[in-house]
Amino acid sequence: MPTITFIEVDKEDEKRIAKRFPESVIANKPISESGVLEKCKDAEILSPFIYSKIGKEQLDKMPNLKLIATRSVGFDHIDLKECAKRKIAICNVPDYGAHVIAEHVFALLLSTLRHINEGDERVESGNFSYLGLRGKSLRGKVIGIVGTGKIGRRVAQIAHGFGMHIIAVDRCRTLELEDLLGVRYVKIDELLEQSDIVSLHLPLKDETKHIIDKEAFAKMKDGAIIVNTARGPLVDSDALLEALKSGKISYALLDVLEDEKDLDESKELIAHPNAITTPHIAFYSDDSVKTMYEDCFDSIEQWQAGKEPEHIVKPPKIVCDLPEIKKLN
Numbered sequence: 001m002p003t004i005t006f007i008e009v010d011k012e013d014e015k016r017i018a019k020r021f022p023e024s025v026i027a028n029k030p031i032s033e034s035g036v037l038e039k040c041k042d043a044e045i046l047s048p049f050i051y052s053k054i055g056k057e058q059l060d061k062m063p064n065l066k067l068i069a070t071r072s073v074g075f076d077h078i079d080l081k082e083c084a085k086r087k088i089a090i091c092n093v094p095d096y097g098a099h100v101i102a103e104h105v106f107a108l109l110l111s112t113l114r115h116i117n118e119g120d121e122r123v124e125s126g127n128f129s130y131l132g133l134r135g136k137s138l139r140g141k142v143i144g145i146v147g148t149g150k151i152g153r154r155v156a157q158i159a160h161g162f163g164m165h166i167i168a169v170d171r172c173r174t175l176e177l178e179d180l181l182g183v184r185y186v187k188i189d190e191l192l193e194q195s196d197i198v199s200l201h202l203p204l205k206d207e208t209k210h211i212i213d214k215e216a217f218a219k220m221k222d223g224a225i226i227v228n229t230a231r232g233p234l235v236d237s238d239a240l241l242e243a244l245k246s247g248k249i250s251y252a253l254l255d256v257l258e259d260e261k262d263l264d265e266s267k268e269l270i271a272h273p274n275a276i277t278t279p280h281i282a283f284y285s286d287d288s289v290k291t292m293y294e295d296c297f298d299s300i301e302q303w304q305a306g307k308e309p310e311h312i313v314k315p316p317k318i319v320c321d322l323p324e325i326k327k328l329n
Helices: 011-020 036-040 056-060 080-085 098-113 116-124 150-161 175-181 188-194 214-219 237-246 263-271 286-304
Strands: 004-006 045-047 067-069 089-091 142-146 165-169 197-200 224-228 249-254 275-277
Touching: 011 286, 045 286, 056 080, 067 286, 080 089, 089 286, 098 116, 098 150, 098 224, 098 249, 098 275, 142 150, 142 188, 150 165, 150 175, 165 175, 165 188, 188 214, 214 237, 237 249, 237 263, 263 275
Parallel strands: 004 045, 045 067, 067 089, 142 165, 142 197, 197 224, 224 249, 249 275
Antiparallel strands: none
């Protein structure tokens, strides 16, 4: 049997792996951490998560590698061209829980706009007064969804349930969203100008890095809210901090940061009272983690059986759900 190595594994998921692949090697940290690459050196199959950057340097030390089964939707942490040269197949998990990430968008919005944390702290301190905690409702607000792939569509469904007006940007329109939810597709400038809330749901690509920059913030409504549960570098952090300081942006609700390994880079942004941050947990729920592993296991077993895995990545395939936003104007 081929040598299989799983890295970036939570302790609580080790039993899940051992049950399906009892002979596999398991490491709890990313490939960059001390000793982890050594555990991968004999691997024919490698299953990482998003914090393991796999490029030429790492691949040179894994000469037997034939399959990378990443337990993530995105695969920008893997050098696709280098893998193609070496005939290493790549699989991902296209949807381990779009609804979970969409739910987190509204967890951030509701807890912030209704002052949940402040209210809890106030009651715990013995003060049961509501004064100063006036919230904002979602009904009637305009939400601009940037990217209507699987996650963006779920956000639209939830927003519709709250009675929000929904506008969206994507290179490919989803007719069902227009017909059933009243979503109106617009160009990026119009979305920025009209939205009370801007929610980002794009992959990180060269053309999407810093799509929300100083110029984008200048086009937004005064007091707009930005939500990013996708990839940190979609937003220029320096420009966001300035927008928060000036009041142009009332709240930044962030599950991701530009540099999640070096929080000192975002120290001032994180500390801003109107920047609400969570440590990349939007995806992290019981059912999403279960699906993540099961789809990954299925890909490995399909490959072992000599079949093409259902979720194989075929670069340079262009997917409509991954828009080149800067080309939309």
